[in-house]
Amino acid sequence: MAAAGLSLLWGTVVHRPYVYAFFACFLAFAGHQLGLRRTLTFAVSTWLIAFGCEFSSTRNGFPFGPYRYFDETRTRELWIANVPFWDSLSFVFLSYFSFALAAALRSPPDALARGEWPGLRRPSTPLVGGLVMMLLDVVIDPVALQGEKWFLGRVYEYPYRGFYFGVTAANFAGWFFVGAASQWAFQLALRVLPWCAGPWRRVSPRFVWAVYAVYAGVFAFNLVVTLAIEDHALAAASGAVxxxxxATLAWRFRARSSLA
Structure with a gap:
């Protein structure tokens, strides 16, 4: 049984290498900024929230709205219940990079210049982080919905066509919810879990631009796929988003660095 599970987990890596490439970025960046224990706490708590939301939504529509996964790959990669493991795992790195950008926006410029990120603890940061993550979904889900046209494969469908290139408004709201909820959960863990206590590593002021680059890389990957499948209307809309x-994030970070 364990060998079969490991085989399916390896199958997930083989079939979804782009997911694990971004997840490796998460481990490197979060490990450097947060430390190992806080990184693992963020990963586990975010995955549990994401999986719970997907499990719920495929049954009662909360929080992403109703949809269902196609399980043609169940014999080749890891699934938990009716949810592919790689899909819920993706929320870990998407939430972290969105959270880090939001925390940088919510930290005073002089603190960032010293390598400190007090925005990581501010209660309003997950609201910004949820929005930053939802903007990723505006580009990701419309092309993922067309997975049969590229190497993603036919993954899921809605019971009705959504207003934005087939994607529903509830799905965008769900992404905001998962982003904000996972980031609030991590902030709670920082306050109550003893292994999340302790000193924080100071990071270079340039770290925010490295985080920005990975976030932009997620956008770029999905835009390239959109262009490859020749959905020009979606490519134009995604390019504008x-x-x-x-541009807004870069302008804000440049303005803040000038104040430091």
Missing amino acids: IAATL
Whole structure:
């Protein structure tokens, strides 16, 4: 049984290498910024929330709205109940990089210049982080819904066509919810779990730009796929969202660095 589970887990890595490449970025970046114990806490708590939300939504529609997964790959990669493991795992790195950008926005410029990120603990940060993560989904889900046209494969469907290239408004709301909830859960863990206590490593002021680059990389990956499947209308819309989001973040970070 254990050997079969390991085989399916390895199958997930083989079939979804792009997911694990971004997850490796999460381990490197979060490990450097948060330390090993806080990184593992963030990963486990976020995965549990994401999996619980997907498990719930495929049964009662909360929080992503109703949808269902196609399980053609169940014999080749790891599934838990009716949810593919890689899908819920993706929320870990998506939430972390969104959270880190939001924390940088919510930290005073002089603190960032010293390598400190007090925004990681501010109660309002997950609201910003949830929004930053939802903006990723505006680009990700419309092309994921067309997975049969590229190497993702046919993964899921809604019972009705959503307003935005087939994606429903509830799905976008669900992404905001998972982002904010997972980041609030981590902030709670920082306060109550003894292994999350202790000193924080100071990071270079340039660290925020490295986080920004990975976040932009997620956008770029999905835009390249959209162009590859020749959905020009979606590519134009996604390009506009990406340009507006990245330009706004870059402008804010440049303005803050000038104040430090």
